[in-house]
């Protein structure tokens with residue numbers, strides 16, 4: 001009996017100690033959770049916290065209302081995989097080696113989720129990585145292979161590949177929510193990367209949003225009919241104009257059969273991707289197709305009837321509206337789904353100790369300068385949305401105009417978690433800005449370098465320096481041209497004042513500062529040449545269809 005009691009007491013003691021230590025662990029690890037939300041090609045012009053003339057995004061806006069909106073956040077190389085490599089490594093692309101979408105990534109490099117994992121965070125990633133490799137340092141992942149599909153997407157997972165039926169934005173959110181609800185280890189803080197494919201081209205909304213948004217008309221940007229006359233060769237030579245490069249079928253969703261039937265009447269003929277329309281539409285089930293057809297029939301009837309009699313200007317306008325209808329409809333789904341996740345954080349009580357970041361891998365042209373796509377150092381693609389909330393740390397409703405970059409994200413998140421960043425990371429922690437210690441922020445200029453040329457959209461190689469007041473860029477490879485923009489006087493960047501004598505001193509000064517930045521970040525003319533050679537060796541062809 002005595003013995004039995006003895007055992008019972010011992011057992012209770014052990015249980016008590018165990019549950020007590022469990023409790024202590026929960027309470028001891030006060031480090032903040034991180035929810036890093038990133039979409040693909042989401043222009044800041046399409047977030048109502050920045051500008052509400054195109055779209056209302058009440059859920060994304062909540063992050064700014066409760067936190068901070070960065071108005072001068074930018075990327076260091078405006079294209080998908082390079083931006084992701086910079087975010088993951090905290091290094092410029094000429095250092096991490098992923099200078100364009102095609103270069104392989106050296107996976108022996110440390111990516112920041114690995115550091116979080118080592119430091120005791122539970123880590124996960126759902127959605128689009130578009131990196132050529134599976135992620136490292138995440139306890140769980142389900143990612144789209146390559147660009148991924150909007151409808152019934154495939155996923156790579158640690159357990160093999162799988163296909164999930166439905167609309168990609170909803171599915172990525174379901175995966176994220178399920179993990180938060182069922183897989184999260186309450187004893188550990190989490191670092192979750194929730195990354196959307198939308199609104200990447202070819203802009204396929206879900207059927208409901210498609211029906212809703214095709215009923216809308218959107219205001220045109222001031223520079224829709226830009227003729228690039230006061231600029232350099234690069235803007236003129238780029239192949240991303242709505243009228244001349246946006247595709248009828250692939251982009252505007254005119255059925256190939258309709259184009260075929262119209263023949264010359266559908267001119268000017270734009271070169272189409274093979275299977276451009278049937279790529280996404282072809283993945284739909286009969287039931288999904290029936291819903292899309294209801295809307296597609298209307299678009300196609302309108303095109304067939306009205307297009308042949310339209311002027312060039314009217315054609316541009318028609319394409320712009322079709323573009324905005326689909327692009328913004330995709331974002332509207334992202335916004336709804338971000339709302340679902342924010343709601344869950346609130347309901348579960350997690351919100352209080354969770355940093356939420358919303359950003360995109362870069363910005364995008366929504367008809368500004370007559371364009372779609374990105375790549376240029378000009379504002380719409382150089383800048384990227386950045387909204388951050390962190391209860392009790394960031395003052396709600398704050399706007400910050402300092403020059404911050406995707407280069408800074410890794411160091412910022414690590415610093416927020418109290419983790420030391422790697423010495424060779426090249427960004428700066430945004431903690432002084434987030435915590436209101438602005439006087440500790442010293443950077444006044446950022447460095448930019450774009451490489452992927454010659455390739456799809458034909459944006460020439462260039463590097464440059466950007467301050468709050470000026471932007472100086474050097475376009476090279478098959479040209480040697482400089483451009484200077486006075487950001488305050490010419491916010492739409494319509495006039496290159498590089499040769500204007502009034503700016504001669506400014507040019508001198510910025511060139512020196514640019515040299516310093518190149519030296520500081522270990523970029524150089526030799527490296528430019530090295531990457532040109534590697535690109536040639538890879539025999540990357542113009543308009544390769546891989547990406």
Ligand code: SGN
Nearest residue numbers: 079080081101201202373456457547
């Ligand atoms: C695809 C797109 C291009 C886009 C690149 C790179 N065409 O090739 O318009 O510039 O990706 O985008 S489409 O077939 O998707 O319509 S990135 O975001 O991956 O860098």
Ligand code: CA
Nearest residue numbers: 040041080361
């Ligand atoms: Ca992108």
